[in-house]
Amino acid sequence: MSAVPETPILSPVDREQREAREAELSPLATRSIESRGRTRPEDPDPYRSEFERDRDRVLHSKAFRRLKHKTQVFINPEGDHFVTRMTHTLQVTQVARALAVALGLNEVLTEAICLAHDCGHTPFGHTGEAALSDYVEGGEWLHSAQGVRLFEVLEPCNLSWEVLDGIRAHTWRVKPPPHTAEGWACRFADRIAYLNHDLQDALRAGVITREDLPADVVDALGPVEGRSWINTMVEAVIRESCKRGKVAMEAEVLLAMKTFREFMFERVYLRPESVQQNDKARGVIHQLVEYLLAHPDEIPDSYRIVEADTLTQVLDYVAGMTDRYALNLHDHLFRPRGLV
DSSP states (O other): OOOOOSSOSOOOOOHHHHHHHGGGSOTTSOOGGGOOOOSSOOOOOSSOOHHHHHHHHHHTSHHHHHGGGSBSSSSSOSSSSSOBHHHHHHHHHHHHHHHHHHHTOOHHHHHHHHHHTTTTOOTTHHHHHHHHHTTSTTSOOOHHHHHHHIIIIISOOOOOHHHHHHHHTOSTTSSSOOSSHHHHHHHHHHHHHHHHHHHHHHHHHTSSOGGGSOHHHHHHHOOOOTTHHHHHHHHHHHHHHHHHTSSOOOHHHHHHHHHHHHHHIIIIITSHHHHHHHHHHHHHHHHHHHHHHHOGGGSOGGGOOTTSOHHHHHHHHHHTOOHHHHHHHHHHHHSOTTOO
16 A cells, blocks of 8 residues: 655645746736736635636636637538637637647637637627618627627626727727737737638638649748648747747748638638628618617517617627527528418
């Protein structure tokens, strides 16, 4: 019989020890003890740092679970391997964590931001976002702002200021930009991930071929083989960030990514077949909104903030729908089965 060791092999790593480890991170990193805090103060957790609590709350939220049935690019695709909003989110998180580890940033904060960044997205991807914008007077409906509203109001998780800021500013057109380096890591990871996995989906669907890709993009990024473009982009961020002391990407690769993005819009996102499909999806969203504006009592109580005006209640409800929920509700309302 072996003797029991005097010193246990395992011992708990508590919150204070985890926070102490953050002292070894880069000066650019955001430390949990320096967080601007939460809207509602809470007692500290005995084990988890504040950003670990945020990550866990996002992962357990209903909004996160709904991502598995929300579209990325191809609406209601028949194949099993097309990217959904959920798989996109996981890929963004992986890319951003790779950046965070390489640059000495706070990996947990990065993960929390990335897991939450698209939870405010509509059904049917950016088509749904554009459809809801038609109801915003003098502005646009942004899934990033809805993500903040979701975690603050609709499914309140009392997240840290830094996580909410990262959600708000993960899209490049939103100003001001993220206040943390971890938010910037999410920004770059989001674009790196969606361009690459949307390319793979487009190739798989036969929408484009490898020969269609712009020669200058291939020259800068290399041949399209598996994850090589992702690696090239990630390494370009690491090198340039170390050179400039902030999260950035090398100019040559950044230009190639910009050209690549323009190509994807022209040949994939805005191709005639996509426009036709998107118009149908937009019509579904519009009909649902109009119906619910006329029948607000049909919004389930679990999706209703009674203090909000009717339009906001409707947009909150529709924005939270998955693709299949929106299509099923639309069928129920406008194409009921069983009628002669």
